Amino acid sequence: MTEQGVSEYRHEPVLVVEVVNWLSLPRGGVFIDFTVGGGSHLARIAEESSLDSQLYGVDRDTLAVETARARLASFSQVTEIIHAPFASAVDSLAERQIEQIHGALFDLGVSSPQIDRAERGFTFQQGGPLDMRMDRDMTLTTAADILNTASQAELTSMIYEYGEERRASRIARAIVAERESQPFSESRHLRALLEKTLGPANLTKTLARVYQALRIKVNDELGQLQSGLEKVIELLAPGGRVGVISYHSLEDRIVKNTFKSRVGECVCPPNLPVCVCNPTSTLNILTRKPITPTAEEISANPRARSAKFRVAEKIEVSD
Ligand SMILES: C[S@@+](CC[C@H](N)C(=O)[O-])C[C@H]1O[C@@H](n2cnc3c(N)ncnc32)[C@H](O)[C@@H]1O
Structure with a gap:
């Protein structure tokens, strides 16, 4: 260090x-x-x-x-x-x-x-990798890994339970469709997908909820x-x-x-x-x-x- x-x-x-x-x-x-x-x-x-x-x-x-x-x-x-x-x-x-x-x-x-450094990937306010691990030495699974491998049902329940987001199933469906052609690695990619899927209404709150859900999941x-x-x-x-x-x-x-x-x-x-x-x-x-x-x-x-x-x-x- x-x-x-x-x-x-x-x-x-x-x-x-x-x-x-x-x-x-x-x-x-x-x-x-x-x-x-x-x-x-x-x-x-x-x-x-x-x-x-x-x-x-x-x-x-x-x-x-x-x-x-x-x-x-x-x-x-x-x-x-x-x-x-x-x-x-x-x-x-x-x-x-x-x-x-x-x-x-x-x-x-x-x-x-952790929040302010774009390279940690905790925030949707900046670019950076979809990482979100608090301990990069001990935790192996990143936020990108979850987005690229979890089933649609797992993504829905993660976003609903850990993000308390009502549009969870729509978001999970969009993530699963998107990763077929382009797997996730960058924060800007997830943000752009959510903007395209949900439109501008309540977008900031929803982004905060989806990022919270991923962070909670990555770090248990x-x-x-x-x-x-x-x-x-x-x-x-x-x-x-x-x-x-x-x-x-x-x-x-x-x-x-x-x-x-x-x-x-x-x-x-x-x-x-x-x-x-x-x-x-x-x-x-x-x-x-x-x-x-x-x-x-x-x-x-x-x-x-x-x-x-x-x-x-x-x-x-x-x-
Ligand atoms: C809000 S900050 C604490 C700030 C601290 N009270 C201070 O005075 O600077 C939360 C800290 O808890 C750590 N943390 C969160 N969950 C943890 C866990 N399950 N085990 C160990 N550390 C954890 C984070 O890495 C972060 O450094």
């Missing part, structure tokens, strides 16, 4: 004061930032933590890991920056003799450097969140807190329902005859309504506008 890539990494962190206030650590506590990015949240946590705390960062993006390692090197409490998707990073904690943690943060989604974002969050809740010490900042309704629903199912509330769909979610009582939800950025924060950092922060605390389980 180039020094230049690290020095150019700019990501304005969201809800920093709120994160520090809600996730303050006990002396000697273990804290893991599962989406460390450029390290801004973890740096603020480090500033507020005792010198005998152990702080870890995790990210699946190589540039983020390199940047966080460089920027957090001066904090003696920052023990390690782990390069891994968070669901597998949790499994690797046992090898590091970590059996309980006292605080955890997930600041979901993509970072500004919702599977990662569900499994990472469940594992982290297991690892929390009594009184330990987990906070999640989400940026769209699919993520927020997983966070809300995972928390609710651990305060003993059933979160099964109402049409199920019996409960299958097996609610347990292990958490206390500290934010019944999510915390959202102030108008001042949104005007200074428009990418904060959809952020929702939820926090829960592990309770003592009596026998």
Whole structure:
């Protein structure tokens, strides 16, 4: 990784004061930032933590890991920056003799450097390859691979479920017809096809939804969140807190329902005859309504506008 890539990494962190206030650590506590990015949240946590705390960062993006390692090197409490998707990073904690943690943060989604660099392929605003992998070393399938190989039914359900786009089946049909003559590799190609198929009405919203669907699929974002969050809740010490900042309704629903199912509330769909979610009582939800950025924060950092922060605390389980 180039020094230049690290020095150019700019990501304005969201809800920093709120994160520090809600996730303050006990002396000697273990804290893991599962989406460390450029390290801004973890740096603020480090500033507020005792010198005998152990702080870890995790990210699946190589540039983020390199940047966080460089920027957090001066904090003696920052023990390690782990390069891994968070669901597998949790499994690797046992090898590091970590059996309980006292605080955890997930600041979901993509970072500004991922979105802003055309070569990463996350945006429909610029050209670039249809890549969208957060970890180009570990994930093999790109967005172009999905567009070129998934069946029409798979594309329809991906765009409908992960993009919440009503015109999913029309879009999937057009993609399958187009790739017969010209397989996808460039972002401009997909954009031009959607423009031709759908016309100008609501085009920007639809483009955002289709790109969101592809990004979620390429990185298994919702599977990662569900499994990472469940594992982290297991690892929390009594009184330990987990906070999640989400940026769209699919993520927020997983966070809300995972928390609710651990305060003993059933979160099964109402049409199920019996409960299958097996609610347990292990958490206390500290934010019944999510915390959202102030108008001042949104005007200074428009990418904060959809952020929702939820926090829960592990309770003592009596026998
Ligand atoms: C919104 S940014 C976080 C920014 C960070 N809080 C900061 O202060 O700079 C999200 C980061 O999470 C990482 N990420 C997203 N999903 C991940 C996953 N499943 N496992 C590990 N890292 C992930 C992305 O690569 C990105 O760097």
